[in-house]
Amino acid sequence: MDIIENLKLMQETADSLRRVGKKIGVVPTMGYLHEGHLSLIRKARHLSDVVITTIFVNPTQFGPAEDFKSYPRSFAQDQRLAKAAGTDIIFYPTSENMYPPDYLTYVEVDKITQVLCGASRPTHFRGVTTVVTKLFNLTKPHLAIFGQKDAQQALVIRRMVRDLNMDVEIIVAPIVREADGLAMSSRNVYLTPEERRQAVVLYHSLQQAQKIIEGGEKDPQIVIDKITELIRQQPLAQIDYIALVDTEKLKPVSKIQGEILIAEAVKFGKARLIDNIILNV
Amino acid sequence: MDIIENLKLMQETADSLRRVGKKIGVVPTMGYLHEGHLSLIRKARHLSDVVITTIFVNPTQFGPAEDFKSYPRSFAQDQRLAKAAGTDIIFYPTSENMYPPDYLTYVEVDKITQVLCGASRPTHFRGVTTVVTKLFNLTKPHLAIFGQKDAQQALVIRRMVRDLNMDVEIIVAPIVREADGLAMSSRNVYLTPEERRQAVVLYHSLQQAQKIIEGGEKDPQIVIDKITELIRQQPLAQIDYIALVDTEKLKPVSKIQGEILIAEAVKFGKARLIDNIILNV
Numbered sequence: 001m002d003i004i005e006n007l008k009l010m011q012e013t014a015d016s017l018r019r020v021g022k023k024i025g026v027v028p029t030m031g032y033l034h035e036g037h038l039s040l041i042r043k044a045r046h047l048s049d050v051v052i053t054t055i056f057v058n059p060t061q062f063g064p065a066e067d068f069k070s071y072p073r074s075f076a077q078d079q080r081l082a083k084a085a086g087t088d089i090i091f092y093p094t095s096e097n098m099y100p101p102d103y104l105t106y107v108e109v110d111k112i113t114q115v116l117c118g119a120s121r122p123t124h125f126r127g128v129t130t131v132v133t134k135l136f137n138l139t140k141p142h143l144a145i146f147g148q149k150d151a152q153q154a155l156v157i158r159r160m161v162r163d164l165n166m167d168v169e170i171i172v173a174p175i176v177r178e179a180d181g182l183a184m185s186s187r188n189v190y191l192t193p194e195e196r197r198q199a200v201v202l203y204h205s206l207q208q209a210q211k212i213i214e215g216g217e218k219d220p221q222i223v224i225d226k227i228t229e230l231i232r233q234q235p236l237a238q239i240d241y242i243a244l245v246d247t248e249k250l251k252p253v254s255k256i257q258g259e260i261l262i263a264e265a266v267k268f269g270k271a272r273l274i275d276n277i278i279l280n281v
Numbered sequence: 282m283d284i285i286e287n288l289k290l291m292q293e294t295a296d297s298l299r300r301v302g303k304k305i306g307v308v309p310t311m312g313y314l315h316e317g318h319l320s321l322i323r324k325a326r327h328l329s330d331v332v333i334t335t336i337f338v339n340p341t342q343f344g345p346a347e348d349f350k351s352y353p354r355s356f357a358q359d360q361r362l363a364k365a366a367g368t369d370i371i372f373y374p375t376s377e378n379m380y381p382p383d384y385l386t387y388v389e390v391d392k393i394t395q396v397l398c399g400a401s402r403p404t405h406f407r408g409v410t411t412v413v414t415k416l417f418n419l420t421k422p423h424l425a426i427f428g429q430k431d432a433q434q435a436l437v438i439r440r441m442v443r444d445l446n447m448d449v450e451i452i453v454a455p456i457v458r459e460a461d462g463l464a465m466s467s468r469n470v471y472l473t474p475e476e477r478r479q480a481v482v483l484y485h486s487l488q489q490a491q492k493i494i495e496g497g498e499k500d501p502q503i504v505i506d507k508i509t510e511l512i513r514q515q516p517l518a519q520i521d522y523i524a525l526v527d528t529e530k531l532k533p534v535s536k537i538q539g540e541i542l543i544a545e546a547v548k549f550g551k552a553r554l555i556d557n558i559i560l561n562v
Contacts, residue, residue, distance in 0.1 A: 011448050019300065102530075104391045105410075105444035111385055129386075130445075137446040163386035164411075165418040167292050249383075 001083045003090045010091050014140035022049040026141035031055040032072040036176040036184035038085040040145040043173050045086030052139045053087040061127030072189050107133045109156050112250045116152050129160050143169040149183050151276040183275045190271035198234040202275040205230040218256045220244040240265035257281050282364045284371045291372050295421035303330040307422035312336040313353040317457040317465035319366040321426040324454050326367030333420045334368040342408030353470050388414045390437050393531045397433050410441045424450040430464050432557040464556045471552035479515035480549050483556040486511040490543050499537045501525040521546035538562050
């Protein structure tokens with residue numbers, strides 16, 4: 001496994017690989033790899049000749065009051081895990097090289113970035129789409145794999161790729177969960193033992209919502225009320241949002257039918273956790 | 282010479298060409314080709330194995346009150362001219378395919394797009410950087426050639442390419458002028474005979490500015506005043522801006538030294554004309 005820090009070297013390496021007909025799969029991550037990331041790397045391994053895992057804690061997707069500085073990092077462990085899961089190249093650029101002092105350019109998807117997580121994190125998705133564009137230009141992938149845990153991110157990236165005619169196939173892989181159901185996240189490390197115990201309510205409330213809907217409920221408000229009630233039973237939980245939306249425009253549905261995304265964001269202390277489920281009714 | 286309208290076919294063709302080691306040069310145009318465009322195509326011919334000329338009147342770079350609908354078009358003549366100058370492929374997409382109804386994504390360069398032409402055309406450069414990103418993703422060039430007549434556009438595109446790590450070499454080719462000095466532009470066709478006669482003042486005023494500066498003048502305001510005075514002698518001229526700026530941040534210089542851009546935009550009837558000169562003092 002190679003580790004490449006230099007941007008130009010990464011780009012030249014990717015270009016050479018393409019010229020000899022290699023299929024490149026990329027897994028963009030912010031490091032502190034867990035089983036969720038590793039499932040993406042394994043999928044890339046299965047689908048590509050060369051797997052590039054990018055590790056970059058991207059400053060532009062954090063708000064000024066967010067956890068950029070304290071975001072967990074562990075490059076030594078990431079190397080071992082990424083290699084074991086099938087990575088050929090870790091791309092590990094510095095912030096200084098990715099964003100020189102006179103940096104001026106952003107890629108922005110309108111509308112679908114202003115709801116759900118975008119409502120409480122107004123510059124987040126602009127940072128995501130900008131860095132993903134840069135990473136695609138540097139690693140020149142045929143395919144890129146993202147996790148379904150960040151459901152809105154996956155939709156935003158798909159839209160960007162389509163709109164800007166990027167020649168990259170976007171693959172979205174299922175959420176990987178802890179034994180009790182909590183969605184894996186690098187930010188779970190922020191949780192105290194008591195917060196960790198209560199945090200499983202995100203998954204339980206989604207399961208409960210699924211059960212109600214499979215029982216025939218068509219009114220989204222009743223489902224939202226039920227989820228809210230369940231989450232409020234956990235004293236350390238602070239709800240950011242609970243939403244039932246369509247999977248195209250991410251607009252709240254007035255009736256539960258077709259493909260719907262149930263998404264929620266809940267804070268436990270320092271940790272803002274998200275989870276979601278897509279149902280076909 | 283091939284004409285490709287289909288986006289996917291263009292992208293697959295470009296990808297195949299790269300895989301067999303061909304060097305692709307692209308010349309993005311809005312058609313109605315004149316000798317200025319042809320000089321860019323000839324340069325691309327000289328520097329590349331395969332020359333792609335794109336012809337697309339890009340709606341997103343026109344403001345609501347601007348001349349998108351009346352912008353001159355002549356695809357039959359463009360084909361002949363592009364072929365004679367050395368084009369291998371004309372990429373000729375439709376607006377409907379470039380911007381489907383639910384289009385949402387824009388590429389935006391900050392700051393240097395808000396001055397000069399950007400001040401009077403607030404969404405212009407966003408449209409330019411967005412369409413150039415799309416055209417680059419579709420034609421996968423090794424190099425792209427732009428004209429110095431659109432000096433600010435060239436600087437904005439260079440900045441976008443650097444910031445987003447696009448693997449494309451940007452080459453800027455000199456302004457091509459009519460016999461009397463008027464910079465060639467598709468919009469010159471809008472000029473009445475009398476406007477056409479007066480329009481040469483853009484070039485004359487730049488020449489005059491150069492002469493004053495080469496004579497030792499260091500005060501930009503004196504140069505601007507002289508240019509203004511000359512242009513105002515032409516009764517049909519309406520000045521949009523006259524500026525002396527540095528070539529990095531496009532900020533007005535307080536003293537004439539180093540590399541400076543003298544840029545002007547002047548309206549004659551329906552036609553908004555631009556011209557510029559770069560001096561090294």
